[in-house]
Amino acid sequence: xxxxxxxxxxxxLSNFSEDIISSVIEHNHLTITIVFxxxxxxxxxxxxxxxxxxRTLIDITxxxxxxxxxxxxxxxxxxxxxxxxxxRIKSFVKEEQIVPSITNLFPSANWFEREVFDMYGILFSNxxxxxxxxxxxxxxxxxxxxDFPTTGYLELRYDQEKKKVIYEPVKLTQEYRNxxxxxxxxxxxxxxxxNDKELEEKS
Numbered sequence: 001x002x003x004x005x006x007x008x009x010x011x012x013l014s015n016f017s018e019d020i021i022s023s024v025i026e027h028n029h030l031t032i033t034i035v036f037x038x039x040x041x042x043x044x045x046x047x048x049x050x051x052x053x054x055r056t057l058i059d060i061t062x063x064x065x066x067x068x069x070x071x072x073x074x075x076x077x078x079x080x081x082x083x084x085x086x087x088r089i090k091s092f093v094k095e096e097q098i099v100p101s102i103t104n105l106f107p108s109a110n111w112f113e114r115e116v117f118d119m120y121g122i123l124f125s126n127x128x129x130x131x132x133x134x135x136x137x138x139x140x141x142x143x144x145x146x147d148f149p150t151t152g153y154l155e156l157r158y159d160q161e162k163k164k165v166i167y168e169p170v171k172l173t174q175e176y177r178n179x180x181x182x183x184x185x186x187x188x189x190x191x192x193x194x195n196d197k198e199l200e201e202k203s
Contacts, residue, residue: 030088046087055081058078071095074091101124119144
């Protein structure tokens with residue numbers, strides 16, 4: 001185990017025990033789960049505090065747990081180039097809960113937060129440009145939610161007569177196909193035993 005990660009973990013637990021729910025060091029990463037109300041406080045600490053020095057935000061993502069009251073787990077990844085260590089910060093939020101943006105501390109969070117909004121529907125307050133970033137304008141739903149259908153709601157195609165791309169409801173003539181070696185969809189059926197015998201006779 002990296003001693004610097006161990007020291008950092010002890011520092012955080014001793015000074016911010018009220019904010020931290022749990023912490024664990026795995027695969028050369030320190031992961032801490034914090035209470036939602038401490039998100040801004042811990043984010044500021046990561047960048048400003050001389051013990052931490054996590055001045056690079058690598059990514060922001062989320063995990064959907066639809067069966068839980070606090071449905072989404074927000075995950076922030078930080079890197080300290082000075083110490084060459086990484087930390088993962090997790091916090092659980094409810095479906096309609098608005099999360100404070102950290103773009104004032106980490107400008108790179110701008111697109112990360114937009115992606116989380118686009119994929120999961122989590123809104124960030126005081127964000128400078130809270131628009132979708134990956135899906136089309138007018139897209140329905142949020143694709144990485146567990147209750148979002150894998151087929152989506154709309155499909156698009158180019159209409160030769162109208163000379164433009166049009167949207168249509170998804171049409172599945174056959175909703176599910178289970179392909180295996182016995183499936184009639186696989187094409188011509190070969191009798192491998194007979195083929196082996198024919199090869200032996202020819203040889």
